[in-house]
Amino acid sequence: MSESIVLKLKTWKDLPIGGVIPEPSTSLYNKTGNWRAMTPVLDEKKCIKCLLCWIHCPEPAIIRKDDDSVKIDYDYCKGCGICANVCPVHAIEMKLGV
Amino acid sequence: MGEARFIKTLKEVPRVEHFAPGHRLCAGCGIPQVVRMALKAVPDPKVVVNATGCLEVATTIFPYTSWGVPWVHVAFENAAAVASGIESAFKILEKKYGKQRPKVVVFGGDGGTFDIGFQALSGALERGHDMIYICYDNEAYMNTGIQRSGATPKGAHTTTSPAGKVIPGKQERKKNLIEIAIAHGIPYAATMNPAFPVDMYNKLVKAASITGPVVLHYYTPCPTGWYFDPSRSIEVARLAVQTRIWPLYEYENGKIRITVPVKEPKPIEDYFKLQGRFRHLLEPQNRELLEEIKRDVENNWNRLVKLASQG
């Protein structure tokens, strides 16, 4: 992604025609983690790998690992708290700051 | 990429993501769940057409896009027409030059579907284009700041149907999108809800397997426009089903089938008290309206049950 359009644009002459964004998923450059007021913190020991947090995350900022355990991607997590709310075993806790 | 399969558990949902984080949808928004699911359930190759609306503006702010598949936005009221053009083009390009034909998936909000885009949708359904049309319905024009739409339910407060002293919120019923769609003679239609992801996934898989126009109506919790805490999105969505306000059902080959039965419905008040848009309905002076809404919900459910029993 080092040659992404996001990094190359300087003047109107650099723009691709037709207003397109010529590559996929460039929003990865927009780290929405700084929107977060409350932070979900996962207690891995409690996780039962049910994937509810993964499926319901709107970003998606829950990373599903190979063994179906999960990890929170703080680069993008906006701290909405859905994951904590849907977790059947209360393995995720919303904390101020972090 | 082969056929997608029906699933029984979340473990079977594919890991692949075609929708990237970094978008500017509200924290707690209910839209991305259906987008992620659809992009997983509909086999490649595919192309997405998006009407103007929350999803469109928040996921494609130049030069940032969340989309990992070809994505096209032209205007507000014409997503179904744009999709018609893309579908027809690929069909003839396949016939003339052997070009590979992607499946066309359309996302439109309730404004772009129920109201301003209604004519284009009707035209596309009547012409029978091969497309999956998904209406993400957050029951008002949220992109412009919570104005009523034809999908806003009776009693709801919006900025253009405010809960005033004389008129307490929207006085008219919500349009019945699925039945309107069915009346076009389309092969498949269904309702979906994010709190029931397996049901949603399987409906998307079925939709993808069908040739012809399909309409999917997706319940989209909106913390900003419905005035509830973002963490409760899925809770609100689940209650909508459990109170029978949002029945989950599908229509296929002339038959209605309720896919998530609700034996003992929860009180509608439980659903209303969670959301600022409905809270005024719980006040004594609005008792009559509340009762009317309850009757509407009950009648609608009974009618569906009857239709489903007719097989």
Place this chain on the structure above:
Amino acid sequence: MKGKLVGMNGDRAVAFAAKQADVDVISAYPITPQTIIVETLAEYVNNGELNAAFIPVESEHSALSAAVGASLAGARVFTATSSQGLALMWEILWIAAGLRTTIVMAMGNRALSPNINIHCSHDDAYAARDTGWLQFFAENVQEAYDLTLMAFRISEDHRVLFPSIVNLDGFILTHATEGLYVLDDEDVKAFLPKKKPVNPIDPSKPMTYGPLDLFDWYMEHRRLQYASFMSTPPVIKEVFEEYGKLSGRRYTPVKTFNVEGAEVVLMVLGSSAGTVRYVSRKLAEKGKKVGVVSLTQYRPFPVRELIEALSGASVVAVMDRSVSFGSPGAQLFMDTSTALLKAKRRPLLFNVVYGLGGRDLTPGDVEKIVMKAEEVLRRGESPEEPVWVGVRGEE
């Protein structure tokens, strides 16, 4: 003249050109006086003479929307409209151009309501003037055919990539039968090979088309679009020249007749150019010289060529088949006036409004305009408002 001589009306000639162009997708909604075009194309498709998808949409808004989708998908796309249909499409005109689609649209020029009227005015063409579409005006059925073919070639050229409108006067050309030479299919094929789309929708190369631009990039995108649009005239000229070699019919952005040494020049668009030229010939027989200037290329507005064409005149009557309420003149007049600001020597200019809603432009009307021009010249002053010709209540 190369090709075969046939007799067709303007609408059929345009449809025939679209067929020879082997369009992939036609998306259209019927509206008088354009309807024959889409009916003819539907016939071609249903009779197996044209291998294309015909999308019988439910409105003009959808007609152009579907056309945009199809063009982005990589197809060669054609549509047609008139008047109210164009008005309904208007939102999408901008988008079709900004997304750099290569749609070719025929416009059977017709007056806008109210009162509802089905006959010729140039309201619709003018309504599209700022939207980023290339625009051409046909003077007769032959030109309608030729320009349709050339429009595909121009629009799809990688140095252009803008949609085109081919204007033909409602009824006067759309429903009028004239003789025209049509090229052999093989010649058209060579002139107009299969479309090579730029950045088409391709699942193996996912792109985002039509994203949101906020204040940080919208202006840069407009700057680029402007620069690209303004760089199209040399390509247009090149295609005109190549087509001239192929067909024996030479096209230029600006058409002039008898302007050399003429004090009075009449400027006009569309089928009226022929009528004005007819009168000019008659007057020439009587020893009076009246120049005629008409535009084949209306957008981009051919400023330099126009200055050259009008620079020798003492007075120019700019004839508009339209009204612009509250403007300093109708649309062609405003364009021409602005263009001439760049001229070293400027003739007197005045505006004539004529022919609205199909009101016939007679040779007598044209003579009146010439007389008015001579009067303006004598007085050395142009009237403040447009002169209305052919309307009850004016001399």
Place this chain on the structure above:
Amino acid sequence: MYEVRWHGRGGQGVVTSSELLALAALREGKHVYHAPEFGPERRGAPVRAYTRISTHPIELHSSIYTPDAVVVIDPSLQSEVQSVTHGLREGGLLVVNASTPHEGIVEAAKKLKAGLWFVDAYSIAMEVFGRPFYNTPMLGAFVKASGLVSINTVLDVVAERFGKESKLAESNVQAVRKAYETVRRL
């Protein structure tokens, strides 16, 4: 340049007659312009069509005001003498659908020193089509009266126009020929 104005009623094929004449002249190397003059008229309303034929390219795109010839396709329109003879050039040509021409028309023709031709297209149409279709018989009559194009060219053009249904082509050819043969000058 030769200009013809056609008068008839909506649904009678006035426009077709005019266009077929133009196509025949085109085939004989002439330049042509044919245009219908109609608005939203439906069946029955009086309509006009114009044919302009010239040995030079035709640039004039206006209506026809001073025709060299007028053809009245519908017999009932004969009585609209003012309207149908309006602007007809002196020494021009009038071709009407009538078993005997209306006296007003006869008088007008005299005043204009116009040649007045008439043909019983009604009887021809009833005999050939079984229905009052006047357009192709009146084309045949005009061709004879004017001598502007050869009858064979016209028959070819007519046969091609209706060629998709050969029976229709046959009867139209027959109607043109019959009218061509029976049209008379007063």
